[in-house]
Amino acid sequence: MEEERHADAKIRAETGTGSSPRGPGCSLRHFACEQNLLSRPDGSASFLQGDTSVLAGVYGPAEVKVSKEIFNKATLEVILRPKIGLPGVAEKSRERLIRNTCEAAVLGTLHPRTSITVVLQVVSDAGSLLACCLNAACIALVDAGVPMRALFCGVTCALDSDGSLVLDPTSKQEKLQQCLAAAQAASQHIFRFYRESLQRRYSKS
């Protein structure tokens, strides 16, 4: 299964995020990725979605401190660094979300008492940052050769702030379903792109 069941669409009700308004079922912004660009981490990737760009590095399976080791699976750590300033509470909550997603996808039981660290650096932010971080983390984990049971990706949806509709819960629910459907359809584009870029990488050897 290519889609990760628990996290196949990340939805956030955003009003006025700055991204151009788009109708449901339409294409995502232009995206690109580069793999193995850093020499020190075991796996690295840079993911671009329009103007949003995130750089990810993965170290692992590596040594872990005795206080943090788990006896039957790998300890997964995610560090998200914003473009400017020190990491704050928003970064911590995003780190937790990304960590839960990665833990569901990575086969941690194959490497007990080790640590897998994902370091994400925001290079530029122009909307849908969390989705870009998730995509960069996934490609970096694949690049590092960490065994995974599925791939995952993120797509951000926005709800229109229409005064009359917000008051009615059922139509608001409906809008949510439309968002889910649109995000699921769009995630297929991203998975197809993963496949193409990984095939391009292996076509040289």
Added chain:
Amino acid sequence: MAEAVSVAAESFAGGRARGARSVLGQVVLPGEELLLPEQEDAEGPGGAGERPLSLNAGARSRVRVICGPGLRRCGDRLLVTKCGRLRHKEPGGGGGGGGVYWVDSQQKRYVPVKGDHVIGIVTAKSGDIFKVDVGGSEPASLSYLSFEGATKRNRPNVQVGDLIYGQFVVANKDMEPEMVCIDSCGRANGMGVIGQDGLLFKVTLGLIRKLLAPDCEIIQEVGKLYPLEIVFGMNGRIWVKAKTIQQTLILANILEACEHMTSDQRKQIFSRLAES
């Protein structure tokens, strides 16, 4: 176009599994499920048209297939866990089952495997055991008695910082890896402390496997350039030594760059070096 259509169909059908035989040599992604080719019972001695009656008529017998690196068994299918090209090798015995399937992936991080020959760096000496860094998640332990001709009174001359070429006798996910520098007969067989001078550098695991393949052109061409000593560790480390420091550095650069060059570019560089 056909490729795009097949990808769409696979994802809309909720991850329809493909047959393993149909994807040999292609890039597979983590999360894909592969179907094994099913084989029917062999014809019985009764002659053409007769088949021995099986008690469970519904089930067909399956051959025993070995799951290599990058694959895991998931029900009666294979689940791909790493990205790479799918490979298959027929059984050599002729009747020993369905062969081996594995995924050829590229990675930098080494995970200890029993029987692998690796180059390690001695980091600590505690009592009777040396701690050797092999590039994995834990340092491996090496007993001082695991050298050729070593006894309790005749200890090997190993210092912290020495390079060791040995093989793993214990390497699984639950235990600390242990290595030795003798084979099962008690002979060194090339293993032990690696001598003075030379240069140790790190490459990806895929390049090491390529260089250690039976008929590798790169090694033959490199051997024709300069006389050299070379040791390959399956953990991505190569130790090389030539007559002068300059030659050693040239060899190290060539081997590191080999990964990204096509064979034509390589031949050009070798011919240019052979002239100078």
